[in-house]
Amino acid sequence: MSQTIWSLVPPLITIALALYTKEVYISLIVGILTGALMFCDFNVISAIDTMFTIMEAKVGGNVNILVFLVLLGILVAAISKSGASKAYGEWAARNIKGKASALFVTSFLGMLIFIDDYFNCLTVGTVMRPVTDKFKVTRAKLAYIIDATAAPICIIAPVSSWAAAVSSSLPEGSKIDGFQLFLQTIPYNYYAWFTLAFLMFLIWSGKDFATMAAYEKKYGTEVLVPAEYQSEEAETITGNGKIIDLVLPLAILIAGCVFGMLYTGGILEGAGVAQAFADCNSSKGLVIGSFMALAFTFFLYVPRGVLQFNNFCECFSIGFKAMTPALFILCLAWSLSGICGGDYLNIGGYVSKVVGDNATLGMFLPAMFFLVAIGLAFATGTSWGTFGILIPIVLAVIGDYNEITVVTIAAVLAGAVGGDHVSPISDTTILASAGAQCNHLDHVATQIPYVLVVSACCLLAYIVAGVTASGMTGLFAGLGALACAMAVVYKKA
Secondary structure (H helix, E strand, O other), rough: OOOOOHHHHHHHHHHHHHHHHOOOOHHHHHHHHHHHHOOOOOOHHHHHHHHHHHHHHHHOOHHHHHHHHHHHHHHHHHHHOOOOHHHHHHHHHHOOOOHHHHHHHHHHHHHHHHOOOOHHHHHHHHHHHHHHHHHHOHHHHHHHHHHOOOHHHHOOOOOOHHHHHHHOOOOOOOOHHHHHHHHHHHHHHHHHHHHHHHHHHHHOOOOOOOOOHHHHHOOOOOOOOOOOHOOOOOOOOOOOOHHHHHHHHHHHHHHHHHHHHHHHHHHHOOHHHHHHHHHHHHHHHHHHHHHHHHHHHHHHHOOOOOOOOHHHHHHHHHHHHHHHHHHHHHHHHHHHHOOOOOOOOOOOHHHHHOOOHHHHHHHHHHHHHHHHHHHHHHHHHOOOHHHHHHHHHHHHHHOOOOOHHHHHHHHHHHHHHHHHHHHHOOOHHHHHHHHHHOOOHHHHHHHHHHHHHHHHHHHHHHHHHHHHHOOHHHHHHHHHHHHHHHHHHHHOO
């Protein structure tokens, strides 16, 4: 069944099952096992052996990514415990003088915390909620700002857990390094950029529409605290951190990861910066950088008494637990990619043969994958699972590496974030509601129209990008559509 139409069955089963059950873990497992059964002529024992052989190889080959995510989780837990975020909130409360300023500062903090969406949602909500309450910002508006500056920021940040996940989603034998591909997708991730632009417009103009406008009109003069949060105890801060204790670890993380990549690329052996980045081992560079940041944070916190030694050590288990779902999804996604790869079912060989000469189909691939990614992410509630499933399929469909490949991968990432953004079962959406202490269904309902407007502009952009074979042309077309949408909102809202 290798390199035949039957090779499409495992990913299609995975997608269909994920859409139907909304459970990404079991869907991936069933897809992997189906592929292994097909490869082994339905010998069950051999199929199980094959499945775990692939998983062993994939996990072993990507161990640096897993270590990076764990180290990042520990770092996030330490910063959260330190009280540095609380210090930022207290500073903001003293210096912010108006509603618009409160919204802009909230957005800025969301953009600053780009290393992980979980950390972003909970930190921004906890820190800024007292400030936004002071200026009668509705909890739904706060939840939208948190959500709009979580995943959309992480998916265009080179140093983040999301960059690591995307980089590791490429199947074995790909013609480009995963991190290099991620960097190339950043300009063409229209959903992320358009969401941020639309958010800034809404804050600047003070305009709202659809469900959010109705909610603002009803609750804009009071602070509505849902019943489930009214008895919630205040967060216990074990440290006495200052703003510098938030900024320095993030700065060292970025600098450390950049240095790690340059180091693995041979910068100390005389290679130029551009060449070092081109030749770098990105996963090892991220591990080096995150370890340097964690070690720095330890010596920043413990000797100064910001965190006690035992409290800092508690962050190891907390950080690991927080990253466990992400680690499991990645391991399963890698395994599905492996069973569909050239050594097994070789989906790429079949699909590229079928569509390689079909120029008409090729023109609409970015838009098609954008829509598929939105639907899958909406149904499953996971961005990581979505691009873990779809990125190998994109590379198999397109075959050759060119600009359309980059744009189509970017479309998958954009659609995954867009679908996740509006999904009521998305962990990021749920955490945004929790961080803002907003009724979850109110948060989902109020941000759906905003997501639909941005997604429509993105769809047009990807159609134009595919037809013209130019990502930049698509970008300008999408920006034009977004500007028209902003004008309509400004005039009628």
